[in-house]
Amino acid sequence: MDWVKEVGPSGGEGGWRDDFPLDHELPGRLRIDCSRLCLPVHPMFAVRLSVFIDWHRREGRDVQVIPPADDATLRIFDAMGIDADRDCCAEDDAVMPVTRLQEFKDVESVAGRTQEILEYQLPDLSPLGAATFMAVSELCGNAIDHGRNALGAYAAACRVTAPSRKVSVAVSDLGIGVPEHIRQRYPEWGEDGWAIAHATEDRVTGTGDPHRGFGFSAVFEAALTRALHSAEMDILSANGHCRVETVQESRKVRVFPAPKFRRGTWIAYDLVSV
Amino acid sequence: MPYRYALAEHGRTLATRPLGSELRAQLAEEAAEEQAVTLDFSGVLSVSHSFADEFMGKLAEEIDRGEVPFSARFVGVTPEVERVVRKALERRDVAIPAAA
Numbered sequence: 304m305d306w307v308k309e310v311g312p313s314g315g316e317g318g319w320r321d322d323f324p325l326d327h328e329l330p331g332r333l334r335i336d337c338s339r340l341c342l343p344v345h346p347m348f349a350v351r352l353s354v355f356i357d358w359h360r361r362e363g364r365d366v367q368v369i370p371p372a373d374d375a376t377l378r379i380f381d382a383m384g385i386d387a388d389r390d391c392c393a394e395d396d397a398v399m400p401v402t403r404l405q406e407f408k409d410v411e412s413v414a415g416r417t418q419e420i421l422e423y424q425l426p427d428l429s430p431l432g433a434a435t436f437m438a439v440s441e442l443c444g445n446a447i448d449h450g451r452n453a454l455g456a457y458a459a460a461c462r463v464t465a466p467s468r469k470v471s472v473a474v475s476d477l478g479i480g481v482p483e484h485i486r487q488r489y490p491e492w493g494e495d496g497w498a499i500a501h502a503t504e505d506r507v508t509g510t511g512d513p514h515r516g517f518g519f520s521a522v523f524e525a526a527l528t529r530a531l532h533s534a535e536m537d538i539l540s541a542n543g544h545c546r547v548e549t550v551q552e553s554r555k556v557r558v559f560p561a562p563k564f565r566r567g568t569w570i571a572y573d574l575v576s577v
Numbered sequence: 578m579p580y581r582y583a584l585a586e587h588g589r590t591l592a593t594r595p596l597g598s599e600l601r602a603q604l605a606e607e608a609a610e611e612q613a614v615t616l617d618f619s620g621v622l623s624v625s626h627s628f629a630d631e632f633m634g635k636l637a638e639e640i641d642r643g644e645v646p647f648s649a650r651f652v653g654v655t656p657e658v659e660r661v662v663r664k665a666l667e668r669r670d671v672a673i674p675a676a677a
Contacts, residue, residue, distance in 0.1 A: 407593040415590035418623055433623050433657050440592035440625035448594075514630060514669060521626030524664070 305332045312341045323355035325477070325566060332365045340371040342379065346401075346459035346473035347571040349383040353401040354457055354475060356386055361454070383459060395425065398470065399460040404443055414440035417460050421470065425462055428470050430530030431574050435460065435470050437525035438572050441518040442474040449509070450478025450568055467532070469575040477567035480540040484509040495543030496558035503538075503547055503556065522572070523549055532575040540568040579613035580647070585620030592624075597631025604636070611647045615676060618662075619653030629665035637671035650676040 306329050308322075323335075335352065352368075359366050368386045371377045382394030384401050391400060399417045404410060418436035422429045439458060446456035456476040463469050482498040487509040492498040501507050503523075508516030526534045526549055534549040544561040547554060582604050584591065591597070608614050616633075618624075624632075639645045651673060654662060659675070666672055 407595045411588065411590070411592045411596060414592040414625070415588060415622075418590055422622070436590060436592070436623045437625055437661075440590075441627060444593050444625070444627050514634065517626055517630070517668060521661070521664075525661075 304330055305334055306330050307334045307336065309336045310340050312339050322563070323351050325355065325358050327362070329359070329364065331363070332367075333359055334367045334369065336369045337380065338369050338372045340376055340380070341373055342376050343463050344376065344379045344383060344461070345571065346383070346399075346461045346471050347475075347569065349380075349385050349401050349459050349461075350457045350473040350475050351569070353385050353459075354454065354477070357403070357454060358477075379461075383461070396462045396464070398425070398462055399439075399458065401457060401459045403455050403457055404447060405455040407444065407447055410440060410443040410447060413443065413458055427464070427468055428462055428576060430528060431470055431576060434522075434526045434528060434531065434534075434574055435472060438472050438522045438574075439474070441522050442472070442570055442572070445518055446474055446476040446478070446568065449484050450476030450480075452477040452567065467575050469573050472572045472574075473570065474572075475567060475569045480566070481538065481568050482541045482543055487511075494558075495541040496545055496561065497543070499538050499540055499543045499545040500556050500558050503545070519547075523547065523554060526574060527552060530576055532577045534572070534574045536570065536572045538568065538570050539565050541565065579615040579650070580608045580611040581615045581617055582608070583617045583619070585618070589620060589622045590624070591621060591628045591632075594627045594631040597628040597635075601632050601636050601639075605639070605645050608645070608647050614647045614649045616649055616651040616673070617653050618651060618655075618658055621653075621658055622655070624658050624661050626661055626665060629661050630668065633662050633673060634665045634669040634671065637666055637673045638669060640673070641671060649673050652676040 356366050381392050382397035384391040418432045421432035458474045460472045482495040485498045485502045503519040505520050506516045536547045538545045542561045544559040546557045
């Protein structure tokens with residue numbers, strides 16, 4: 304019997320709404336029906352669906368994806384390169400299609416390319432190019448460094464023009480996860496959401512190196528430009544969900560109960576332009 | 578005449594710790610007989626904090642400890658690159674001055 308998942312029209316909202324289980328117990332034929340999906344397609348949705356497809360195909364399952372029926376959504380869907388079985392086409396809003404990263408050289412490549420596209424091809428978001436470069440380089444670097452796993456890490460970035468202009472970035476890996484990594488040094492931080500929140504602070508790292516643990520701070524600092532209206536980062540890992548909101552120079556960290564356990568680390572970062 | 582090390586030869590954007598470590602080792606080898614080095618960032622669009630820490634932060638510590646024979650100054654930075662470089666140096670409580 305096939306396993307069928309129907310993605311709702313708002314599957315792209317923040318990318319978290321639909322569940323794509325990485326479950327060894329699923330049957331051999333999986334079908335994802337994206338025919339009702341509408342814009343915007345958040346890069347986290349694209350990353351989550353891509354990871355699902357790649358993970359299950361590696362396990363030997365037959366995964367079929369029914370693409371969106373809406374033409375505009377289909378263009379972005381294909382441009383994001385979600386399903387390797389479909390042709391990838393160019394589309395301005397797909398700043399960085401879903402990209403699988405295996406080593407640090409891949410991080411150099413995607414971080415540089417993303418900034419150059421924003422700065423030279425998308426003038427409405429060019430002032431956010433440096434902030435996006437810092438986010439892609441630091442978050443992808445962390446994913447390769449601390450999130451080692453057979454599939455590697457995934458990253459994607461999109462431009463959204465309505466209702467506000469923003470660049471959205473998604474980075475994921477199926478590695479150890481932020482809470483377990485941090486608890487190597489701080490075993491007392493037992494609650495996953497708060498462990499993630501602490502990991503965003505300066506000098507907090509699971510490596511034991513006092514000069515590490517600045518990646519998140521560097522990302523938040525780089526966003527403090529006059530071109531930024533606000534920024535929001537969601538970090539989901541294990542049973543934790545932490546959100547960091549930046550408005551001008553004030554930063555608010557909130558922790559939510561995670562809806563379910565998530566293997567690895569999943570980070571969505573939205574930079575909203577003024 | 579200081580030895581000039583052009584970072585843009587390694588990319589317009591410099592993003593990761595391993596690249597920072599590789600370039601620092603390369604510089605130490607190339608400038609092993611030099612007394613002064615100019616780190617030329619002309620043409621570099623961006624550097625990440627991780628790269629800056631691994632390249633500039635650790636290089637400044639090596640200079641302070643006398644592990645490399647040269648002193649260093651940097652030139653050609655954009656304001657954004659300079660902000661990241663200075664922050665990386667500040668976090669290690671070390672300094673590499675900008676060339677006048």
